[in-house]
Amino acid sequence: MSYIARRAFSTSRTNLSKVTVLGANGGIGQPLSLLLKLNKDVTQLSLYDLRGAPGVAADVSHIPTNSTVVGHLPEENGIKAALEGSEIVLIPAGVPRKPGMTRDDLFSINASIVRDLAKAVAEYAPKAFVAVISNPVNSTVPIVAEVFKSKGVYDPKRLFGVTTLDVIRAERFISEIKKTDPTAESVTVVGGHSGHTIVPLLSQSNHPEISGDVLDKLIHRIQFGGDEVVQAKNGAGSATLSMAQAGSRFASSLLKAIKGEKNIVEPTFVESPLFKEEGIDFFSSKVTLGPNGVEEIHGLGPLNKYEENLIEVAKVDLAKNIQKGVDFVKQNP
Template structure:
């Protein structure tokens, strides 16, 4: 009985009070390494009333398994064909896209581009046709390129809404907050390090100074490197058996929860995320991750980066150089 109460307490801390309205969430890639734990977390979220899972293999089986969990939401897995995908998406408020191949040792997120670009492109076409008003949360890497792919697809279909397309960079925030808590012996739940830029390597820019921290020298360099390349740490530790699936699922669920809270009327919901942004368009950078205030229509307000140190300014300069290339690479993917 104690364990049951403990789980309930954890669930209440992880997700807010009961849903105020019907919310259908679809997970494209729901049977994958990220998709399964992400779907589990969505089933535990009381704001979700209907959970729809799609994958090229195993979607109905994962849905059957998760459906036995004693929360109110209904769960259904769909067949891996065009009609199944269409039914999965119909009426969705949020579409999560973790679909794609995982990284292996020695691979960068850019190495995934050729395979994952075509997967995301085809899924984006289906979303444009079946759920053009949904909030689309892209997890499939490389996010710096897959989000622009989705944008171009939606533009070609005449349904692009920049307020409803998000690249999920929450894992960078989660990592930065955890890593600083390890250095400073603080409670990681009390840390919330702002991370801006993109979601790969040097495009990830943690802004420690805005949280009141002033690491120096090697300690600062090591912290930044670990945040930027934390994914490599996991890939290496899994020894070819996968990438950061569980932590990414938690991060994706956290962002989806924030979006649901905002959609259901909660004010002041702010999360860093990779969106169509005006902040550096003058530099030719159409998408950028920064703090975003969320609302019923998706993006409510994009916040400025704010005051940063000279060290962080150098990181940001390096970020912008790489990020511009990543975005252009995504835009060039054929929409045919």
């Protein structure tokens, strides 16, 4: 049975935006739900999890913003109620990384979770914009795509892998080195969302002069920044709070774009033509978002030799990661 916690909002407001979080009681789901409750563009917030979602809904409903919060559990087909009418579906569900684990180590568990949730989205919210947070994103996004294809509802313009955490890490880390305001930094990060598939294009940032050992260490920290958090939490979790902020930022940009705001650009992992000839169907790059989702996929722009080498390394792992997701659905429909 669902739990409904309502905040009154003007009946004259007809442009409603229902956003659903699948996995709302988790380490990412809870802070993500909080941040979405604070977003003025979200008027209906739908929270779903196997347990605890009603409690999260009750908690965030006390925040005085003009939105309705509904918490759903599996009982009485709660996932149907959670998804129906959703404009945006965010999927942070899954298990977190532990010390020594890579994102790929999560695959055997999270792949099944994401597959089953994708089936529900295909049935109850086939027109929603879907943002996948569950790791490993390089494989879970192709899993969602394959499920949607099997259900006849796949629209590549409406499926996104959230790689924004790599962007905000890059902006923060570069500001620490250069002693600048991190909110004034802008760093494009392309490729994928794990290890060597994460490619920051620092030559296109405010600080293209960074080089040598400083550059090597900065690139490594951006690529493996999640390890810092996993180790610091001593096995008690992974990057949940920063990931929630990243997910919230992407959702906010997507909401603005689908409501007609222009020039909304975010790096995101989508079906892309950039390296399709090389068998890499998905790639993260700058994407202009619009009312129908993906409006334009931008090229990588001018790269230096260092970045070209990073891209070549990234493509090897990306091809394997993507195929792993595709094969999983074929073998486990």
